[in-house]
Amino acid sequence: MALSSLIPSRVKLIDVGPRDGLQNEKAPVPAEVKIELVQRLQDAGLKEIEVTSFVSPKWVPQMGDNAEVMAGVRRAPGVLYSVLTPNMKGFEAAVASRPDEIVVFGAASEAFSQKNINCSIAESIERFAPVVEAALAAGIKVRGAMSCTVGCPYEGDIAPEKVGELARLMKNIGVQRVDVADTIGVGTPRKVQAAIEATLRHYDIDHVSGHFHDTYGQAVSNTLAALEMGVWNYQSSVAGLGGCPYAKGATGNVSTEDVVFLLQGMGIDTGIDLDKLVDAGKYISDFLGRKPNSRVATAILNKRAG
Numbered sequence: 001m002a003l004s005s006l007i008p009s010r011v012k013l014i015d016v017g018p019r020d021g022l023q024n025e026k027a028p029v030p031a032e033v034k035i036e037l038v039q040r041l042q043d044a045g046l047k048e049i050e051v052t053s054f055v056s057p058k059w060v061p062q063m064g065d066n067a068e069v070m071a072g073v074r075r076a077p078g079v080l081y082s083v084l085t086p087n088m089k090g091f092e093a094a095v096a097s098r099p100d101e102i103v104v105f106g107a108a109s110e111a112f113s114q115k116n117i118n119c120s121i122a123e124s125i126e127r128f129a130p131v132v133e134a135a136l137a138a139g140i141k142v143r144g145a146m147s148c149t150v151g152c153p154y155e156g157d158i159a160p161e162k163v164g165e166l167a168r169l170m171k172n173i174g175v176q177r178v179d180v181a182d183t184i185g186v187g188t189p190r191k192v193q194a195a196i197e198a199t200l201r202h203y204d205i206d207h208v209s210g211h212f213h214d215t216y217g218q219a220v221s222n223t224l225a226a227l228e229m230g231v232w233n234y235q236s237s238v239a240g241l242g243g244c245p246y247a248k249g250a251t252g253n254v255s256t257e258d259v260v261f262l263l264q265g266m267g268i269d270t271g272i273d274l275d276k277l278v279d280a281g282k283y284i285s286d287f288l289g290r291k292p293n294s295r296v297a298t299a300i301l302n303k304r305a306g
């Protein structure tokens with residue numbers, strides 16, 4: 001059977017490893033290591049990198065060096081550097097570090113919203129609205145992350161209608177594009193497609209990205225399912241780093257290496273040098289004292305070792 005004609009010919013990957021990946025590490029990762037990771041990602045051809053978050057250091061201590069990391073990044077032309085900002089306090093701190101894009105982050109699950117950002121979905125939108133307005137007025141792009149679009153660690157299955165409703169609320173306050181995140185990696189292709197379909201009622205295909213955690217090993221399949229719908233923006237994490245501190249047991253995002261291998265094998269352009277990407281993943285994995293959480297990186301490193 002032929003694959004969908006909607007499959008894009010090029011895909012943009014947003015590496016969220018420095019933020020989504022490292023936020024969950026218990027031991028401090030020095031700012032210079034984070035800065036070097038960003039450098040290696042851009043050298044490998046990544047055009048979008050989620051660098052850090054301006055959240056409370058009491059909630060997520062690992063991101064407490066946000067300003068230092070942003071100041072240390074040697075920016076390359078044509079690369080977009082984004083940061084998370086949950087409220088005006090975070091935005092005001094972030095703006096000094098000149099992000100190209102800020103990310104407000106909400107959830108399709110009430111319980112997750114409470115655990116992650118200490119407020120209801122409705123309250124979160126009220127908090128995001130002035131952030132979005134201020135960012136757009138300052139010429140900064142705005143993305144909205146939508147967590148728990150398939151399942152929630154506290155509420156279980158999440159109905160696509162809840163995802164659609166969150167997308168509608170994000171659109172109403174001016175969020176320019178949104179991520180459909182499977183925070184705990186319980187999604188399977190049809191469920192992920194239903195969440196994307198609900199989002200597409202409010203955003204066009206160019207403004208929707210896939211963000212799939214790989215907890216149950218479904219993220220590459222889910223990426224293919226989203227590709228079949230024409231989605232061409234994805235978040236992934238070099239070396240499969242990470243997890244969310246408020247989603248116990250969830251592993252990292254799908255590794256960027258695995259997604260690039262999939263896309264290259266399908267003849268889809270990413271502009272990414274897989275060998276350099278594997279080196280970036282090895283760099284951070286060596287620092288963390290473990291192997292990259294990526295089948296593709298492992299295969300390439302084994303092959304290199306002969």
Ligand SMILES: CC(C)(COP(=O)([O-])OP(=O)([O-])OC[C@H]1O[C@@H](n2cnc3c(N)ncnc32)[C@H](O)[C@@H]1OP(=O)([O-])[O-])[C@@H](O)C(=O)NCCC(=O)NCCSC(=O)C[C@@](C)(O)CC(=O)[O-]
Pocket residue numbers: 020023053054055056057059060084086087089090091105116117118145146147148181182183211213243244245246
């Ligand atoms: C949102 C808050 C701040 C609310 O936290 P709160 O405690 O409700 O906030 P508050 O307004 O009551 O303030 C309490 C204290 O926090 C300070 N504060 C308040 N805001 C900030 C700020 N921006 N930066 C620094 N400090 C801040 C504030 O100044 C005050 O300090 P105190 O007077 O006690 O010394 C908190 O819940 C928080 O920081 N949560 C962060 C959670 C987080 O980062 N989670 C991970 C990212 S989301 C994710 O990973 C999922 C995603 C995006 O990848 C997609 C997916 O896979 O699902």
